[in-house]
Amino acid sequence: MELNRNANVNYSTNPNNFFNLPFTGICSFMKTEICPRLDELKEGYDIAILGMPFDIAASARSGARFGPRGVREASTINCDGLYGMYDPVRDAYFLDKGEKIIDCGDVDVSPCGYEQAFENCTAAVRKILEKKAVPVVIGGDHSITIPVIRAFSDFEDICVIQFDAHLDWTKSYGEFIYSHSSPMRRASEMKHVGKMMQIGLRGLGSSGRSDFEEARAYGSLLVSAKEVHEKGVDKIARMIPDAKNYYITVDIDGLDPSICPGTGSPQPGGLLYQQVSDLIEAVVKKGNVVGFDLAEVAPAYDPCGQTSLYAAQIILDFICFYTKNR
Numbered sequence: 001m002e003l004n005r006n007a008n009v010n011y012s013t014n015p016n017n018f019f020n021l022p023f024t025g026i027c028s029f030m031k032t033e034i035c036p037r038l039d040e041l042k043e044g045y046d047i048a049i050l051g052m053p054f055d056i057a058a059s060a061r062s063g064a065r066f067g068p069r070g071v072r073e074a075s076t077i078n079c080d081g082l083y084g085m086y087d088p089v090r091d092a093y094f095l096d097k098g099e100k101i102i103d104c105g106d107v108d109v110s111p112c113g114y115e116q117a118f119e120n121c122t123a124a125v126r127k128i129l130e131k132k133a134v135p136v137v138i139g140g141d142h143s144i145t146i147p148v149i150r151a152f153s154d155f156e157d158i159c160v161i162q163f164d165a166h167l168d169w170t171k172s173y174g175e176f177i178y179s180h181s182s183p184m185r186r187a188s189e190m191k192h193v194g195k196m197m198q199i200g201l202r203g204l205g206s207s208g209r210s211d212f213e214e215a216r217a218y219g220s221l222l223v224s225a226k227e228v229h230e231k232g233v234d235k236i237a238r239m240i241p242d243a244k245n246y247y248i249t250v251d252i253d254g255l256d257p258s259i260c261p262g263t264g265s266p267q268p269g270g271l272l273y274q275q276v277s278d279l280i281e282a283v284v285k286k287g288n289v290v291g292f293d294l295a296e297v298a299p300a301y302d303p304c305g306q307t308s309l310y311a312a313q314i315i316l317d318f319i320c321f322y323t324k325n326r
């Protein structure tokens with residue numbers, strides 16, 4: 001076993017007995033090596049994990065600031081996967097070609113106000129892109145997608161694929177335009193963002209009928225959770241728009257609250273894990289994915305910790321599909 005790929009383990013006096021069990025070590029994503037000072041990040045990494053523990057733009061229950069820690073801790077159960085994983089369902093190996101993942105720690109966020117936190121987030125993602133790694137950002141409430149996508153301004157024609165119960169197309173809360181109800185509206189205003197596909201929609205959100213109509217008029221393809229259940233993943237996957245680049249954003253409340261209750265605005269009638277995973281695989285197979293985020297995990301509402309576990313698995317699935325298909 002190549003020990004130096006993991007920065008968070010001690011040593012063993014017997015190299016034949018080196019276990020690196022999930023509950024040991026400092027808790028980075030999958031216990032991968034860390035680079036908390038982004039100025040020191042080197043080239044050569046496929047994936048760079050970044051936490052954005054910001055949740056003061058949540059309109060209902062806050063707590064997603066603890067998402068990055070919750071997801072990192074849950075992810076350690078898969079730490080052996082860093083050395084290659086056999087998937088018995090696909091009969092395929094993942095992460096077995098020396099793919100490199102690094103955890104870059106968290107964005108420094110302000111205790112109140114969003115400006116500095118957003119600026120830091122955009123700058124951090126830009127530093128990762130400069131080193132040619134794909135940023136995988138863990139939120140935070142869903143407003144974090146705004147500063148993350150801003151960092152991709154050098155890319156063209158990015159199609160945003162969003163998994164979410166909510167449309168997130170609200171113009172503003174009063175005069176505040178950067179809440180977690182508005183990230184897709186804000187993204188649509190960015191020059192480098194093209195089409196969108198929003199999957200898992202249902203229930204009451206802050207976006208009303210006019211927001212849905214404006215999203216459709218913009219060119220966004222809206223898919224309800226019910227439609228995914230009724231048509232099946234293959235049919236939905238064939239609807240993914242053509243684009244030069246893709247960005248995937250997963251709001252954990254896109255999944256059903258029976259499996260992911262740890263979130264601020266849960267909504268019954270949601271997607272299942274396998275549907276989300278298979279659709280992410282379909283996006284990765286279709287085109288060039290330039291970035292990924294997962295938001296709205298609020299571990300305190302889930303005493304079983306399963307929400308963080310699903311979030312960690314979805315992120316790992318993306319990493320596996322991406323590194324295999326690029």
Ligand SMILES: [Mn+2]
Pocket residue numbers: 142164166168180251
């Ligand atoms: Mn959302």
